[in-house]
Amino acid sequence: MISPSACAAMLALVAGTAAGAPFVPRDDSAVLAEVTPGTRHSELAARQRAAQRLDVALPLAQLYIKQARNTGDLRFLGYAEAVLDPWIGPDTQSADALVLHATVLQSRHDFSGALAVLERARALRPNDAQAWLTSATVLRVLGEYEKSLAACKSIGDAVVVELCEQGVRGLRGELTSAYAAIQQIDSQEMPPLERAWRDSELGEMAVRLGRDGEAEHWFQNGLRASPGDFYIRAAYADLLLRNGRAREVLVLLKGQESLEPLLLRIAIAQKAMRDPALEHSSARLAAAFAAEAQRGDGVHRREEARFLLEIRGDPQAALGAALENWKVQREADDVLVLMRAAQAAGVPQAAQPAVAFVREHGVEDVRMAGLMGARS
């Protein structure tokens, strides 16, 4: 339930004034928020114990990171950071604490910070599988495919190595064979989260190959294995939007409005359907991006660029955000938003860094075809 005054407050925020429009709920029983596990005041006692005992700190930090993953809530990363803080000093002997700390940094898109911490972790424990896997992931997001492949090889677990390696190969000119190779991996024995990972890799590869029908199958499988995986949900929503199925997007993402990337897809669907609720979604997104900009962290700059391009229709501003985003991450979606913003702004040459990246690595993606040709 959104009160009109709260709406007005957000619109005001968008308009540049910080004034809120607070309200007084009608009765004492009105529920204002749910308290999720791990966020109770009384649980701070466990955190105090964690400051004394590493064997309390590690599982607690892991729990918070898991919560962050399950809910998409960045606050849990802060809680994990608070728990890890006493254990990651320069003279720490705990590789585990460092790997967890790197995970926190990487989730906040501090990729160089994460890599530096992972190096410290490997200095303490050279064969740490998690450290290698996290490195491989970060390097892949940065577009450092050779280094990412090398990190994949060091993980150890054969199935994970194969998934990791083929995922990277699929990005550098071996898409068809990587797609086939991952389908060969037997998923019967896989735990659900690993199966969801496999399905999301396959789904994205199918999208890049232009096989949306197959991609939809993989995304649905992945969501069955891990319903909380909003990465798959976002990719699936994009597929639906591309195929003019906005109404299904609203069903797929119902109740997920508090996650900015999903709210963005909801807004794009609302725009396609000329839904008056768009105004509200758009104001919420703008307020969230404004708060992020004020904080100085650009965790959602990719989404912001798309918001400016597809909702606001401001290609100049979108191009600025997309270029900023390109400095930080280089996944297919980052390439796409930069190319589209540059083209819409009438300066296709501004996407040159992305075009060069795609050519250098031989990235295959049917969605980029028209945009590559549009280059000057």
Added chain:
Amino acid sequence: MRAAAIVCLLLTATAHAHIASNGFLAVKVEGARLSGSIELAMRDAELAVGLDSNRDGAITWGELRSHQRDLELYVRSRLALGDGTHRCSEEFSSVEVNERVDGNYVWLPFTADCGRSRLSRVVVDYRLLQGIDPSHRGLLSITAWGGTQTGVLNGQGEQSIALEHPSAWRAFTEYLQTGIWHIWSGIDHLLFLLSLLLPAVLRRRHRHWEAVPLAAPAFVNILKVVTAFTIAHSLTLSLAAFEVVRLPSRLTESVIAASIVIAALNNIFPKVTEGRWRIAFAFGLLHGFGFASVLADMGLPPGARVISLLSFNLGVEVGQLAVVVAVMPMAYAIRATTFYRQTVMRWGSSAIATLALVWLVQRAVG
């Protein structure tokens, strides 16, 4: 199980994320005073002070209200505002709720007294959520002289924000509005002026009020009174604003109330029937000091002192003229009626005198 844990981490890398923990500190600077609000997400407030008393997993409005005091204590212990030398003393009002993109926020309004002189900088020590969530940030917005500045509070000790000077145009519009608003909301100046203007459409003949036959003398009467009042209060307003002369506010406020009593009584028991502009001028000097106290509260923005003073004064004149233009033609139209000459002059003036007498006692005593 090892693989599951590994995958969990990998997916964390690509997973999208939610908005981070932000507190919102909005501050408006008014001279040496601050007013504003601090906002914390409901769940951040739960971590900080514990709101869910019955531990049913839901924070209700009743639970939030019952923790007003705890919230105040928490904020007081972890947020300090000052001007660099003094710490401001905050007064909190009742909590409300504000909805933002990631859920409901506790909205705690406050006012703060920061000493005697108007603020040229605001120094903030923000340590909310410290030790609980290192990624928490305070998003600050400061409004001063009609402009807004923003900043990020990181919990790393005191942060000083120098207040920017307003542009001349902004100072002009801001102070013009304040002037108009002040004359309309501060009813005592208008009552004084009206008391002097009521007889402007009449003349005294054989111990009775009778209507002036022509518009011209009425107009001249009005013009004289308004002009005398304007010149007098502009003069003292300027002297006080530039701190050439300073009078204790209890004295000026009391004399202003007394001036209304005298002006109103003069309509019932006329002593000064010709040249009421002299009363307007004499007491106008005191009213100027009254206007100046408003400016002293707001402060004159550095770099735009003269223009602010002029536009405030202009606002006062505009507001005052608007009332004169609205009331006096009506008074002129009905000046010959018994209603105007008897009821309005006698009982209207008596009501004004009584009201002003109450003010006089209140202001003089305390």
